[in-house]
Amino acid sequence: MEKYEPVTLPxxxxxxxxxxxxxxxxxxxxxxxxxxxxxxxxxxxxKDIIETALYAAGRAPSGANHQPWHFVCVxxxxxxxxxxxxxxxxxxxxxxxxxxxxxxxxxxxxxTDANKPFLEIAPWLIAIFVERSWQDKKGGKHKNxxxxxxxxxxxxxxxxxxxxxxxxxxxxTPSPMKFLNEILDQPKNHRPFLLLVVxxxxxxxxxxxxxxxxxxxxxxxTFI
Numbered sequence: 409m410e411k412y413e414p415v416t417l418p419x420x421x422x423x424x425x426x427x428x429x430x431x432x433x434x435x436x437x438x439x440x441x442x443x444x445x446x447x448x449x450x451x452x453x454x455k456d457i458i459e460t461a462l463y464a465a466g467r468a469p470s471g472a473n474h475q476p477w478h479f480v481c482v483x484x485x486x487x488x489x490x491x492x493x494x495x496x497x498x499x500x501x502x503x504x505x506x507x508x509x510x511x512x513x514x515x516x517x518x519x520t521d522a523n524k525p526f527l528e529i530a531p532w533l534i535a536i537f538v539e540r541s542w543q544d545k546k547g548g549k550h551k552n553x554x555x556x557x558x559x560x561x562x563x564x565x566x567x568x569x570x571x572x573x574x575x576x577x578x579x580x581t582p583s584p585m586k587f588l589n590e591i592l593d594q595p596k597n598h599r600p601f602l603l604l605v606v607x608x609x610x611x612x613x614x615x616x617x618x619x620x621x622x623x624x625x626x627x628x629x630t631f632i
Contacts, residue, residue, distance in 0.1 A: 442571045443620075444578050446520070447613040448530040453606065455483070457573050458532055465566035471553030476539040477562050477601075480592045483532055487591065491535075492527035494587035495580070495603070499524060502583065517618040526578065530607035535588050536563055537598035559601050570606055576613075578605040 423431065458481055470476060482488055499522040503512065527533060538555045552558075567577050585600035 439568065439571070442567070443576070443615050445576045445609050445613050445615060446526050446578060447610040448526045448576065448605065448607040449610045450529050450531065451608045453531045453575060453608070455481075457575070458534070458606070461566055461569035461573060464569035465562045468558065468562035468565045470558035470562070471555070474539075474542065474552045475558070475562075476542070476552035476555045477559045478537040478539055478594070478598055479566075480535040480537070480588075480594065481532060482535065482592070485528070488528050488533055490591050491533060491588070491603070492524055494591065495527060495582040495585075496522055496524055498582040498584065498587075518616050524580070526605050527580070527603075530578075530605045532606040534566070534604040534606060535592055535594075536566075536601045536604060537588075537594060538601050540597045540599055556601070563602065563604070566604065574608075575606055576609045579603075580605055 462479055462481075465477070465479070466475065468475075468477075482491065503522045505512075507515075536559060538559045539552055540555060541552060542550050544550065563579075567579075570577050580603040582603070585603070588594065588600040588603070589596070589598060
């Protein structure tokens with residue numbers, strides 16, 4: 409068991425009010441250009457870019473600093489085809505009525521269906537798993553904490569890092585996703601969280617008009 413040992417804060421940035429406002433506005437202007445897309449180019453993206461983005465994801469906070477995430481990065485065409493076939497099998501059941509009519513009605517404005525060609529076209533698929541437990545060097549099994557919350561935050565870091573690299577992303581969540589464990593040879597204690605599609609937008613990529621409508625600050629926040 410590791411003992412608590414405080415160390416000096418490795419890096420600290422001190423900004424005045426004007427600098428803070430400038431920086432946060434700059435970040436907002438940057439992040440508001442991020443959009444989920446479904447029309448990808450097959451233009452290659454280097455492993456180095458994906459790897460650096462994953463380093464950024466790994467800086468996310470997590471329960472007890474257990475970092476309960478695992479990223480499987482798929483560039484192999486045959487593996488992407490297997491994932492598409494399995495995902496579309498689940499999506500067909502979803503759109504055939506498994507989702508319920510209200511959910512399907514809400515999706516009409518997004519324009520989605522069971523066909524997912526982007527799973528083969530985009531250069532990278534990143535399967536994100538929640539590690540429900542971990543083993544020490546002696547084989548002992550230990551708990552992880554706040555797993556879903558931690559992996560969700562890390563995924564946000566990853567999406568932002570990929571956007572900074574000029575790449576587009578799509579969060580894809582066919583349900584269930586147990587097929588990812590089988591195709592990607594992942595252990596049972598790895599629970600699929602989501603499939604992140606990564607690449608450059610197709611030349612004439614479009615997005616749903618509905619996706620550009622965001623809630624106002626009054627709808628998403630309360631100041632007390």
